[in-house]
Amino acid sequence: MKGAFAEFYHTGSLGRFMGFLACFIQASFTIAGPDYVAMAAGETQNPRKTLPRAFKGVFFRLTTFFVLGSLAVGVLVPYNSKDLVDIYLLGKPTAGAAGSPYVLAMQRLQIGVLPHIVNALVFTSALSAGNSYVFCASRCLFGLALEGKAPKIFTRTNKVGVPIYCVGLVMCFSLLAFLQLSAGTAQVLNWFIGLVTSSQLMNYAVCSFTYIKFHRACIAQGLDRKGRLPFCGMFQPYAAYYSLFFTFIMTFVGGFTVFLPGFWSLPTFFFSYTMPFMFPVIFLVWKFAKGTTWRRSIDIDLVEGLDEIEAYERTIPEKKKKKAETTGPFEKVQQTLLRRVMRKQNSSVESNLGKGQ
Template identity: 35%
Template sequence: MSKTEYGEQMDSYDVQPGFGDKLETTEVESHNNDITTAGEGGLQRNLQARHLTMISLGGTIGTGLFLASGSSIKIAGPGYALIAYGLIGTMVYCFMSSLGEMTTYMPITGSINAYGTRFVDPAFGFMLGWVYWFSWSITLAAELVAAGLVISYWIPPTQCPSWVWAVVFIVVLTSLNLTTVKAYGETEYWLSLIKVLAVAVFIIVGFLYIGGAVGKGFIEEDGTVAPQPGSAVFNMGPFHGGFTGLASIFLNAGFSFQGAELVGIAAGETKNPRKNVPRAIRQVFWRILLFYILTITIIGVCIPYTDPVLGNDDGDIKSSPFTRVFVRAGIKVGGDIMNAVILVAILSAGNSGLYASSRALHTLAKEGSAPRFFGYVNRWGVPVYCVLATSLVGCLAFIVSLPQIGQGEAYNWLLSLSSTTGFVAWVGIAVNHIRFRMAFKAQGRNIQDLPFISHLYPYGPIYTILICVIILFGQGYTAFSPFSIKAFLSAYITLPFIVLLYLGNKFWCKTKILKLVDVDLDTGRSFIDTAMNVDETASQAEKKNSPWWKKIIHILA
């Protein structure tokens, strides 16, 4: 594909004022006159830095932390759990740094697949876009299932069927995503803030329990006295299960961090992305790592890994390690508190999932890889048909999960298909970054001209690819001993599906890997906003004069 032909294809993005040489003028007017800055493809730049931070936090702090963290400690012990989560955390920092460099320079909505099309190969972007859309669409269905289970904690299914709550949830989520992106960002901000505050309270209570200030002499349900937290509990087995246990936790930890890349999806609808995207990426990494590492440490020190219910095999909120620490510390309503928090987490994850998948589908339509009508954006900057289509797919997947329809077996296969796609997206980010840097160099540009430089290149993206490939191919190791065809297909059926998407589009559309000198590094590029420093000073002054409770929120968010 020649550079001229590629430029004609990029014209399909219908870039509005706010990109290229006009961005500086438009953003200055936006700051001075308080008008909405137009984004790419008719979308609007209404997300602020705090929205970006919470969107990414909301995608990672969820049921994986609140419910599944206990099983990680049970399988491998607190020592191996800390190692696994720490290693995955460093990998998250690597690909977030790569994403930050690209999105700050070129803030395009649906950036993961858009960069694949722009920097690598249109077929690569096609594959990433559809895989990412499918993954979050099925995740939306999973959240609907989880919503019914959580509500049943208070209202049994015999009084109100679970599908009723699923309908309520999908209507609420769809309505939120059909409003302006600012409304979505504000909703996600407060939902995620509740989760962050819950984790912060848990950390405080955990330290009080470990220090002996609360929860002395707790009696278990079987009448035995629970062991006091501290080194005695941690030393019972910090490392358990050997390499097999570590490998299992390594995979689980990776799934827990998925969703951090949402900040890149939202970059195209963010005010002042040159300043806000790098800030959000730095904050998100350290806060996620802090929350996960501290949480795993506290659980490992408070509850022995031999605790029979720590694994939470039945998904019961009463078995959540968070709930058990609260109860042991003397907070008897711990179950109700955590159930409410998990309900908020489900709303948050569904909200972010519907947003991310609709933007990925919108980008596919603008690239010509999806029906053109999905590229329609209403006057509020919302891709209406993309939101409705994603909601419909989520509803269909939820229907398949009902016991009356195949006992939910088809839904299990859908979940297997979508479970590994997050790692594929991370590989895509790393590959896109490598190609971006190579094209930047091949075209004789100065790296110092980048508004945000990833100093981990090239080792960061290489490390990301290596870890993700190990996870993708190592996740089904249990299917070989003894060999189970069902477990094997469940673990690896996604991989040929991904290859088929890429090669199928490549064969059908006759695409080629782009020459580095033909890569478009200008369309959608961000430029310096001269009003930026004034706004930054005003923002800092506002934070300084805020009341104490707002300062706490600023620290957390």
């Protein structure tokens, strides 16, 4: 095998493309995270000041971690490593995080303490991810209940405002972790990767579509995003179209292996394509049952709730406002990088305009 792409399922160019596609599908599983920051807006002080910084920080940190981490693992662990093949292709059970590529990479360095450190980091990372998912899922369910799209019992909160019934229901899903007792870890992981990945991709596709409609509404109503909004994304709306196209395509590509000769698996097909088929059904049933209609860009309400937000911001002490506006060393580096990107973008646009003239 020559080149950077390994053959997978087939030989030749098709096999190398399938290898790339399989990696691309696995990478789709990790795209979730930045959007969860927005869910904390309702429980964050001065969110219009703090959340833009949080979004920028999460983007750079996740990108750095995954890109550099994948590069390090790829350098240390070959694609045809016996351990990787046994765990991820043959479904050999492993103990805890021992099957993590990061742990395998540390083991290949033959430094005794490193695998234990990585195990501890994987454990804390899983705990942090679990906390985030419980928070986000419970708040989503709480929001649906407030809008009448979920049973009213989920609107109940305790004295400090925590939706306890929502949290309780979400925590019940953690019991699915015991599936590992009856099947190989990799098999169960692959099932849930298929289910969660398809759900996340559809979520991003819907978010991208919603943003495109929002962008059109801003143009139709003459709202200046850069002047009125606390945060304005780059490369819009083209980035939203790009995201919508690829997330929609990847939703249906995620379980392609079940259609290959000799690879049919009913559980894999079920976990990969349940959500893509359920989503339009749920959408149409709700639309026809409630009689909702599409709104034109000129009729979309862009200022609903703005008065409450501005009234809340007026109650924030000046000290807290200044503290939210201060930037640390990491944020200063981010801002420098963003300014350079924006300058390059503006210069390229100006050069293209000059060539067109």
